[in-house]
Amino acid sequence: xxxxxxxxxxxxxxxxxxxxxxxxxxxxxxxxxxxxxxxxxxxxxxxxxxxxxxxxxxxxxxxxxxxxxxxxxxxxxxxxxxxxxxxxxxxxxxxxxxxxxxxxxxxxxxxxxxxxxxxxxxxxxxxxxxxxxxxxxxxxxxxxxxxxxxxxxxxxxxxxxxxxxxxxxxxxxxxxxxxxxxxxxxxxxxxxxxxxxxxxxxxxxxxxxxxxxxxxxxxxxxxxxxxxxxxxxxxxxxxxxxxxxxxxxxxxxxxxxxxxxxxxxxxxxxxxxxxxxxxxxxxxxxxxxxxxxxxxxxxxxxxxxxxxxx
Amino acid sequence: xxxxxxxxxxxxxxxxxxxxxxxxxxxxxxxxxxxxxxxxxxxxxxxxxxxxxxxxxxxxxxxxxxxxxxxxxxxxxxxxxxxxxxxxxxxxxxxxxxxxxxxxxxxxxxxxxxxxxxxxxxxxxxxxxxxxx
Numbered sequence: 001x002x003x004x005x006x007x008x009x010x011x012x013x014x015x016x017x018x019x020x021x022x023x024x025x026x027x028x029x030x031x032x033x034x035x036x037x038x039x040x041x042x043x044x045x046x047x048x049x050x051x052x053x054x055x056x057x058x059x060x061x062x063x064x065x066x067x068x069x070x071x072x073x074x075x076x077x078x079x080x081x082x083x084x085x086x087x088x089x090x091x092x093x094x095x096x097x098x099x100x101x102x103x104x105x106x107x108x109x110x111x112x113x114x115x116x117x118x119x120x121x122x123x124x125x126x127x128x129x130x131x132x133x134x135x136x137x138x139x140x141x142x143x144x145x146x147x148x149x150x151x152x153x154x155x156x157x158x159x160x161x162x163x164x165x166x167x168x169x170x171x172x173x174x175x176x177x178x179x180x181x182x183x184x185x186x187x188x189x190x191x192x193x194x195x196x197x198x199x200x201x202x203x204x205x206x207x208x209x210x211x212x213x214x215x216x217x218x219x220x221x222x223x224x225x226x227x228x229x230x231x232x233x234x235x236x237x238x239x240x241x242x243x244x245x246x247x248x249x250x251x252x253x254x255x256x257x258x259x260x261x262x263x264x265x266x267x268x269x270x271x272x273x274x275x276x277x278x279x280x281x282x283x284x285x286x287x288x289x290x291x292x293x294x295x296x297x298x299x300x301x302x303x304x305x306x307x308x309x310x
Numbered sequence: 311x312x313x314x315x316x317x318x319x320x321x322x323x324x325x326x327x328x329x330x331x332x333x334x335x336x337x338x339x340x341x342x343x344x345x346x347x348x349x350x351x352x353x354x355x356x357x358x359x360x361x362x363x364x365x366x367x368x369x370x371x372x373x374x375x376x377x378x379x380x381x382x383x384x385x386x387x388x389x390x391x392x393x394x395x396x397x398x399x400x401x402x403x404x405x406x407x408x409x410x411x412x413x414x415x416x417x418x419x420x421x422x423x424x425x426x427x428x429x430x431x432x433x434x435x436x437x438x439x440x441x442x443x
Contacts, residue, residue, distance in 0.1 A: 017322070021329065025332060028336045029332075031336065031338045032335075032337075032338055038338065039340050040333040040336060041339040041391045043390055044390050045330050049329055050326065053323060056319070057319065125389070125391075125392035238392070241394070241419075241422070243422065244387055244389050244419075244423070245421065245422065250420060250421060250423075258421070295359070
């Protein structure tokens with residue numbers, strides 16, 4: 001039987017949902033009895049899971065935007081014919097999707113127009129399995145699917161890409177935990193792990209905008225964005241400016257509203273507020289991640305000199 | 311959207327409710343004691359590393375703090391078992407609504423709309439280095 005190249009035969013995320021539920025319960029219960037390192041705050045958990053639930057509804061409502069573009073490009077402009085039945089095609093899509101994810105994810109942090117959706121995933125001050133499910137409601141609206149059109153252009157069937165995206169999402173679930181400290185060294189060298197991804201979710205200056213990987217951490221090593229977790233720098237999670245609300249509507253849309261306010265107040269600088277990095281401002285009154293990192297790097301040697309003198 | 315989607319959605323919503331209930335039952339939030347001046351200053355240094363603090367006022371319930379730093383007010387408020395911090399112009403903090411021992415500060419931020427700090431009096435009459443309430 002020839003598989004449908006447009007519609008995926010199965011959704012890995014749907015199959016994994018019972019596993020998500022059971023492992024969240026397991027993490028909470030193990031932490032409750034002191035057998036695992038995990039912190040849960042009920043309202044934070046409610047927001048994380050509510051965002052996850054809402055994102056599945058948003059996917060049904062708005063997912064057609066990206067899907068239509070991807071299918072149109074594959075049907076009309078693909079360069080190669082990649083068969084879904086070839087084993088090498090699955091290895092190729094694994095690598096191509098993971099590399100695409102790296103750049104999608106990096107741009108989602110480095111350009112405000114995409115950050116305004118991705119910020120939701122980072123808005124918890126906690127790092128546990130429920131944080132993995134804190135997904136955006138608006139990803140389809142700001143074109144964050146656009147990079148995946150490249151895979152269609154190359155000739156990867158949309159169904160194949162959809163399955164691989166699902167596999168990647170399921171893989172990235174289990175790394176949202178403090179219960180696992182380090183994996184074996186060979187695994188840490190090649191794959192994204194709880195340790196690497198804790199760094200990604202941390203707001204400590206040294207950890208900002210690092211470890212964008214989906215499954216393979218090698219992309220970060222290759223493109224210079226890798227940062228190992230440091231034993232003397234415990235991760236502090238959340239945003240540079242943390243949210244002071246558990247109102248899920250504010251959580252979902254705060255960056256959209258803040259961006260709109262900036263554009264309305266400073267229309268001449270609209271492009272900067274949209275396509276500049278998060279924290280960019282026309283008058284330099286705010287700080288980007290790069291500025292925060294530079295300030296911290298400048299301050300640290302001074303601190304170290306004081307420590308040495310003491 | 312077909313019927314199966316709504317069944318799945320309802321089941322997922324029920325699962326969310328159960329998981330939140332289990333999280334509440336477990337009581338495994340971070341232990342957050344009330345803020346004292348030492349803790350507040352440490353938090354302020356962490357959140358505003360480039361700012362020198364002139365004076366600090368600690369909420370009497372330990373759930374927040376307000377500091378003066380030059381022309382700015384640095385505000386810390388508890389959110390669940392964590393804290394959020396914002397800076398606003400000092401005059402905005404001075405003119406914040408004070409009623410029944412509670413200072414309600416408009417933070418002018420969609421993600422942090424308001425902070426409430428419990429204080430014996432507001433605004434302060436003078437500032438000096440060791441002022442801390």
